[in-house]
Amino acid sequence: MDTVARSDAQTAIIPRQRAAPTAPARPTTWLTWVAPALVTAVLGGWRLTTPALWADELATWGAVRLSWEQLRELTDNVDIVLAPYYAAMKAYTSIAGTSTVALRLPALLAMIAATLLTTALGRRLGGPAAGLLAGLIFAVLPATSRYGQEARSYAFAIFAGTLALLFLIRLLDRPTVARAAGYAGAVALTGLSHPLSALLVLAAHGAAVAWRRGPRVAAFWLPAAVLGGLPALVLTALGARQRGQLSWIKVLTIDLLQVVPDRIFLSGAVAGLVLGLAVLGARESASLAAAGFGPILLLLVAGLFEPIWSARYVLVSLPALAVLAAVAALRFGPRPATVVLLLLTLIGWPAQLDARAPAGHSEDSAKIAAVITPLERPGDVVVFPDTHPSIPWAPRDIYERYLSPPRPPDVLRTEPQRTDGRFLATECPAATCLGAPPRIWVIRVDNSADPYANMIGPKRKVLADNYQPVRRWQYPLLGITLLERKPSR
The missing domain is CATH 3.40.50 (Rossmann fold)
Incomplete structure (x- = not known):
């Protein structure tokens, strides 16, 4: 309290009230959301058109130029699992055209949205700092911008799978019909984007629900999982008739197992750092641990017996792994966590450059x-x-x-x-x-x-x-x- 002397017939000390302090601005609140999404947008937009369309992207280009009847006839014989993606892209390209930018832009937007969801997961697990770091870790992964620049459905599967994980965590916290419905919708969207990824996600989520051992949670999750999983099951069953489309996949061998981390993250060094931190952070959330490691381990085991393994099918694990890595890094303090982020950016930079070369998508088509x-x-x-x-x-x-x-x-x-x-x-x-x-x-x-x-x-x-x-x-x-x-x- 300040005082001021007032001169009159009688000297008195009159109190002067200090103005009520205003609440300080919190720039970090919006920064935790904007910064990761902006990094994903910048890296994803950087040299978006430099890599030539490779074979799979050319398949998208070829499919969207067909008439609706021709597209139906095509997917009746091949690529039925991609029919929803092709249909969506055909509708979109009828307006946007089939330039390289137009073909790749939807994937980039989906990856930006996935970054926002990764940030939300991090905030939910460890607060704003964890959200910011999780979003930034996900944004600087070479695989994030690589598949954010690919005219295929993987970015959509990552987005939908992350949305399903967020709904799962909310459902585990407090089961309600609305949350179960949201979860079912997100799982269905994952299945429409990539059926096998959706089935792997469901299996991992089932492990998380079983870990909770709550009959009330299971009573809400199981019907939602069944309903949400129907698109993936139907497309997988129809796709089984077109097995020849996957004839290029081989059963996993020791040599192939050695390069699995590099194939998922596009950098062995980045993979080692993220996976190491994610293991340390796994105890913080059984749901995130299941979502991060479950799809990879399940498909690896299956790939030892059946020709089914492809690193692209488990990209849905990346957001959960980024969150676990962020939480683990923050245990050591803000400065070490910042060093981790800078180190990931540095060691992943060669892979970022490789992905943006004319043959960055593996094929120098142009x-x-x-x-x-x-x-x-x-x-x-x-x-x-x-x-x-x-x-x-x-x-x-x-x-x-x-x-x-x-x-x-x-x-x-x-x-x-x-x-x-x-x-x-x-x-x-x-x-x-x-x-x-x-x-x-x-x-x-x-x-x-x-x-x-x-x-x-x-x-x-x-x-x-x-x-x-x-x-x-x-x-x-x-x-x-x-x-x-x-x-x-």
């Missing part, structure tokens, strides 16, 4: 134009292999996407790819419509020294008998060979 356009001559044609162990559609998609007209014609094709439910193009039998072009460009998605590899017998014979390779170019998942007609022919 190089086809740099090779063929300057060298093509009138009369040139293109020819493609007939098969490939995993991505047989990619050579023609690369040709159609990245080699602008006028270009050497695809003379053997009689029906385009994805026509009448067939994924691959139809060609005239035995290369009878080849004619006698002076030069042929063979486009493939491997670096085989044999330009005729994976071609059917009659076609291979026609080419090998009449043409000889004169030049070859090799890039990641792109091989181009120039054939010239033999002089005697």
Whole structure:
């Protein structure tokens, strides 16, 4: 209390009341939400169009250009598990177009939303500081921006799976019909995004519910899990008829197990630090521990017996692992936690740069134009292999996407790819419509020294008998060979 002297007939001391203090602004409240999402947006938008579309993204591009009837026919035969994603992307691209930015932007937005949910999980477990650090850890993971730049459904599965986890934690805290309904909806959305990821998520959540051992919680969770899991179960059952689409996956071996962390996080060093911290933080939340480690362990065990393992299928674990790592790091104090974040950013930077190279998505598709356009001559044609162990559609998609007209014609094709439910193009039998072009460009998605590899017998014979390779170019998942007609022919 301050006092002031007042001069009059009688001197008196009159108290002067101090103004009531105003509540200090709390910039950290909004910063914990904005900063992680902003980092994800900046990293995800950085060089968004530099990496060429790779085979899976080209499959998305090819699917969304079909009519609705053609898309239905296609998914009746292949990629039924991706039918919801293709349908959503087709509706979206009918407005936004099929540029690289347009194709990848939905995934980036989904990853930004997943970052916000990761922040919410961290805040719920350890307060604003944990939320901020969890969101930032998730944002700087190389896998976050890599799959935030991919025109596939993985980012949507991560978002939906994280939303389901948030609803699960709320349901475990206080079971209500509204929370159970929210959980069921989030699980259903996960299943529509990626059915196998959703089933792994449900199994992990079931372990968390069992750990709680509360009959009331189980009574709310089980019906919600069954209803929410229906889309994943239906799509998985339908997809079982299309098992050939996963023929490229191999049973896990010791050599493959050694690179699992690197495949998930895109950096072995980042994986080691995050997983180590997540183990330390696992005791803080059984739900987060189950969601973080459960899908990975379940699919690893299954992959030892069945060809089902792919690191992309367990990306839904990343947000939970980021939260556990953040909580563990904060146990050592704010400064050590900041050092952890900086260290993750530093050791993950080479992987960030690799992901933004022209071949950052594993396939240097755009190089086809740099090779063929300057060298093509009138009369040139293109020819493609007939098969490939995993991505047989990619050579023609690369040709159609990245080699602008006028270009050497695809003379053997009689029906385009994805026509009448067939994924691959139809060609005239035995290369009878080849004619006698002076030069042929063979486009493939491997670096085989044999330009005729994976071609059917009659076609291979026609080419090998009449043409000889004169030049070859090799890039990641792109091989181009120039054939010239033999002089005697």
